[in-house]
Amino acid sequence: MIYADIIIDISSDKLDRSFQYRIPERLEKEIKAGMVVAIPFGNSSQLRKGYVTGLSDKPKIAPEKIKEISKICSGEETTESRLIALAAWMRENYGSTMIQALRTVLPVQEKIRAKEKKYICLAISEDAGCQMLKELEQTRFKARTRLLRELLEKKRLDFTRASKELGATSAVVKKMKEQGIIRIEYDEIMRNPLNIDDITEEAPMLLTDEQEAAVRQIQKEWEKPSPRPVLIEGVTGSGKTQVYMKLIEKTISQGKEAIVLIPEIALTYQTVRRFYARFGDKVSVINSRQSQGERYDQLRRAKRGEIQIMIGPRSALFTPFANLGLIIIDEEHEPSYKSESSPRYHTRETAIQRAAFEHANVVMGSATPSVEAYSKAMKEEYGLVRLNVRYGSRPMPQVSIVDLREELKAGNRSVLSRELREKMKSRFEKKEQVMLFLNRRGYAGFVSCRSCGHVMKCPHCDVSLSEHNNERLLCHYCGYETGKPETCPVCGSPYIGGFKAGTQQIEKIVRETFPGIRTLRMDFDTTRTKGSYEKILAAFAAHEAEVLIGTQMIVKGHDFPDVTLMGVVAADLSLNAEDYRCAERTFQLLCQAAGRGGRGEKPGEAVIQTYHPDHYSIQAAAVQDYQAFYEEEMSYRMLLDYPPAAHMLAVLGSGPEDEKLTQAMHYLKLYIERIYKENDLHVIGPAYAAVGKVKDIYRQVIYLKHKDYKTLVHIKDQMEKYIEINSGFRKIYIQFDFS
Ligand code: ADP
Ligand code: ZN
Numbered sequence: 149m150i151y152a153d154i155i156i157d158i159s160s161d162k163l164d165r166s167f168q169y170r171i172p173e174r175l176e177k178e179i180k181a182g183m184v185v186a187i188p189f190g191n192s193s194q195l196r197k198g199y200v201t202g203l204s205d206k207p208k209i210a211p212e213k214i215k216e217i218s219k220i221c222s223g224e225e226t227t228e229s230r231l232i233a234l235a236a237w238m239r240e241n242y243g244s245t246m247i248q249a250l251r252t253v254l255p256v257q258e259k260i261r262a263k264e265k266k267y268i269c270l271a272i273s274e275d276a277g278c279q280m281l282k283e284l285e286q287t288r289f290k291a292r293t294r295l296l297r298e299l300l301e302k303k304r305l306d307f308t309r310a311s312k313e314l315g316a317t318s319a320v321v322k323k324m325k326e327q328g329i330i331r332i333e334y335d336e337i338m339r340n341p342l343n344i345d346d347i348t349e350e351a352p353m354l355l356t357d358e359q360e361a362a363v364r365q366i367q368k369e370w371e372k373p374s375p376r377p378v379l380i381e382g383v384t385g386s387g388k389t390q391v392y393m394k395l396i397e398k399t400i401s402q403g404k405e406a407i408v409l410i411p412e413i414a415l416t417y418q419t420v421r422r423f424y425a426r427f428g429d430k431v432s433v434i435n436s437r438q439s440q441g442e443r444y445d446q447l448r449r450a451k452r453g454e455i456q457i458m459i460g461p462r463s464a465l466f467t468p469f470a471n472l473g474l475i476i477i478d479e480e481h482e483p484s485y486k487s488e489s490s491p492r493y494h495t496r497e498t499a500i501q502r503a504a505f506e507h508a509n510v511v512m513g514s515a516t517p518s519v520e521a522y523s524k525a526m527k528e529e530y531g532l533v534r535l536n537v538r539y540g541s542r543p544m545p546q547v548s549i550v551d552l553r554e555e556l557k558a559g560n561r562s563v564l565s566r567e568l569r570e571k572m573k574s575r576f577e578k579k580e581q582v583m584l585f586l587n588r589r590g591y592a593g594f595v596s597c598r599s600c601g602h603v604m605k606c607p608h609c610d611v612s613l614s615e616h617n618n619e620r621l622l623c624h625y626c627g628y629e630t631g632k633p634e635t636c637p638v639c640g641s642p643y644i645g646g647f648k649a650g651t652q653q654i655e656k657i658v659r660e661t662f663p664g665i666r667t668l669r670m671d672f673d674t675t676r677t678k679g680s681y682e683k684i685l686a687a688f689a690a691h692e693a694e695v696l697i698g699t700q701m702i703v704k705g706h707d708f709p710d711v712t713l714m715g716v717v718a719a720d721l722s723l724n725a726e727d728y729r730c731a732e733r734t735f736q737l738l739c740q741a742a743g744r745g746g747r748g749e750k751p752g753e754a755v756i757q758t759y760h761p762d763h764y765s766i767q768a769a770a771v772q773d774y775q776a777f778y779e780e781e782m783s784y785r786m787l788l789d790y791p792p793a794a795h796m797l798a799v800l801g802s803g804p805e806d807e808k809l810t811q812a813m814h815y816l817k818l819y820i821e822r823i824y825k826e827n828d829l830h831v832i833g834p835a836y837a838a839v840g841k842v843k844d845i846y847r848q849v850i851y852l853k854h855k856d857y858k859t860l861v862h863i864k865d866q867m868e869k870y871i872e873i874n875s876g877f878r879k880i881y882i883q884f885d886f887s
């Protein structure tokens with residue numbers, strides 16, 4: 149590479165302003181993204197500093213006009229330069245533009261800068277101040293004298309006013325600051341986003357033997373010359389948070405900082421509160437409910453070293469700590485750890501990469517680890533720590549599986565099975581509460597038989613077909629298409645169709661079945677306004693309803709001591725989603741759902757309704773047997789070459805003209821087949837994406853499967869170049885998505 153892109157100002161609205169410089173031969177091998185270099189700039193004779201953001205072979209302007217990099221400013225690595233290096237890694241590994249990657253990792257500054265009020269305060273005692281004033285009055289330092297006199301009177305002065313009215317220039321202020329007479333304070337605009345006044349600090353809890361052993365095992369890993377990331381597989385309620393806190397404590401006692409990643413939906417007041425109670429104002433939090441300015445302030449506090457622990461969703465991974473020691477990823481399996489916009493990075497891998505750049509450690513935890521993470525632990529790429537005991541030996545909830553096919557046979561067409569109805573009734577009599585969970589996720593348009601449970605699947609991909617326009621069934625991996633059958637191809641039953649029940653319908657049925665019983669509903673519709681989520685939870689906690697009906701949202705968050713029954717209305721909703729991860733997702737959701745009940749003194753119970761009572765993900769979830777699930781799931785992935793058995797790259801194309809898109813995707817496929825001729829690459833599609841058209845923009849996908857990640861990255865690189873120069877792609881937006 150002979151040219152480097154360099155940005156001089158890394159404030160976010162200038163990120164796309166990069167300049168090209170020639171790399172002198174002597175530096176060619178050394179220059180890398182993220183480095184700080186000295187460059188000539190404009191007509192000034194002085195060198196300026198800039199960050200290298202990328203390398204290339206092609207000049208963007210006439211080569212003779214391109215200036216040369218003067219030198220590498222070694223030893224001037226900053227937090228930003230490390231984040232820029234991380235952005236370059238993300239661009240390379242996930243596919244995106246460098247600007248997109250930079251915008252992901254660098255804090256987004258508000259257009260109007262957060263008002264930053266500066267104050268001057270007295271840093272010495274009043275007596276010492278009076279003494280000094282007497283001395284100063286004898287000197288010629290008039291401005292200093294005025295400033296000190298005013299300070300002794302008012303204690304705290306507005307910086308701008310002080311410089312205007314008292315002539316306290318920045319030189320004066322600087323001098324007095326160096327002498328330790330004054331101190332600069334900033335306005336409380338950057339106060340903690342959580343009102344911590346109502347949180348009393350709590351002493352650390354005594355760890356159980358098992359938790360203690362987990363901490364020791366992790367520390368042992370950290371003592372190794374190159375520590376591996378550690379995965380904690382801990383059943384719900386085993387006290388993973390206690391272990392995290394102990395590790396954080398050890399990290400910050402060494403003067404380092406920690407990032408705690410928690411999925412947005414689990415990032416509730418209750419969770420964050422626990423960290424505040426333990427670590428006080430060392431903690432800050434960012435979340436999507438904050439304004440951009442608020443978030444920016446929190447990141448700035450981190451950069452300045454005012455806090456040591458940052459809690460937040462995946463974007464908190466890029467907190468600009470200068471001395472990062474630990475990254476924790478709680479609920480590691482959650483899909484929200486995967487970014488849905490370019491670069492479509494995975495938080496786990498990116499965290500591991502950041503940690504490697506900055507010599508930090510990574511610890512992730514889950515009761516139901518992702519198949520990807522667990523398989524890495526099995527290969528000993530990650531350390532594995534187990535927590536098998538629930539704190540206080542609370543029993544695991546009793547789970548029963550109801551076969552919905554039997555309900556139909558017995559003439560019950562309601563979505564509530566006889567068993568679930570009976571159990572609900574008995575709870576109401578005991579004044580206990582019930583949650584009904586509808587694990588509807590994304591787009592579940594599958595067609596199944598209500599008599600025998602048969603689901604229409606793609607013969608090539610073994611994923612559910614989804615129904616389109618009420619007549620055709622489509623596979624979203626390979627594009628396979630077939631007509632919708634009138635009767636079940638297996639048992640001949642006419643009861644074949646889509647499963648349409650939503651939360652609203654279930655609410656209606658519950659009210660009809662149990663007159664007088666009050667219900668609350670929590671789904672996308674009822675939680676759209678600010679604060680509504682918390683309101684519903686609070687109302688349920690205050691027993692304003694006996695039943696809470698909801699989607700994924702109800703599985704996380706609050707503990708309700710009086711909820712003793714959790715009903716999963718139709719496990720098939722997630723089980724028949726049209727992607728290869730649906731069994732994993734079902735297992736995770738069911739385990740979580742079952743773990744919800746019985747958090748208090750009373751034991752919990754769960755009822756799972758399904759047309760597939762024998763499916764391994766349901767069987768394993770009922771007894772919370774992760775190992776059994778993992779083994780079955782891995783053999784399925786191996787058989788069909790799905791990740792982690794192989795790697796998969798989705799090439800997503802979108803554009804306003806269906807025909808142009810179809811053509812472009814077709815050419816892209818031909819191009820792939822032309823540049824890569826080995827038969828170890830599977831090219832599937834193009835096919836319309838699960839949601840084939842959004843707001844008049846058509847979407848298609850090509851899937852590539854290969855055992856080796858690097859090969860896919862290489863093919864992606866070539867596709868990027870092909871797309872850039874090919875006019876057929878001008879109105880088409882291509883995104884890459886690795887899994
Ligand atoms: P997990 O994150 O593994 O689901 P938590 O950390 O939330 O588990 O712990 C579950 C419950 O048990 C919490 O209410 C927690 O306060 C309690 N707990 C766990 N470990 C301890 C301990 N060592 N001492 C006291 N309480 C504990
Ligand atoms: Zn059937």
Ligand code: ZN
Nearest residue numbers: 606609623626
């Ligand atoms: Zn298919």
